[in-house]
Amino acid sequence: MGFGLVVRFIAHDPTAAQAFDRLAEEALNGIRAQEPGTLVYVNHAVADEPRVRVFYELYADREAFEEHERQPHVRRFLAERGQYLESFEVTFLDEISGKGTAGDQALQ
Structure with a gap:
């Protein structure tokens, strides 16, 4: 089954949020090129909250995350990342079921 997490980041200010986005994009370039077990890794902006970013990450399994x-x-x-952030909160997720996920494939 898949293993995922959601992280909510709050930047110091909108300028710091933009610098954080650049840092995240650099990491994402490596993730795209070198991590087949990372199924989804997305940086989201939040409407009407310019300092907030939310990452959604989905891995094939816990070992892929490690x-x-x-x-x-x-x-x-x-x-x-800490130089840009006021705070962050991580929520780990264990997949129950879904569409287009590792668990979805196991059910077929």
Whole structure:
């Protein structure tokens, strides 16, 4: 079954949010190129909240997430994100069922 998380980030100000987006995009370039177990990794802006970003991440399984966390591009993102942020909150998700997910494939 898939393993996922949602992270809500609050930047210091809109300028910091834009710098955070650039840092996230650098990490995403590595994720696209080197992480087959990372199924979905999306940075979302929140309507009417210019300082807020929400990441949705879905991995093939817990091991794929752990491999993601070991990657140099992710380690750099984790080390540098704090300079832009006021706070963040992580919610881990265990898939029950869905469409277009690892769990969906297992049910076929």
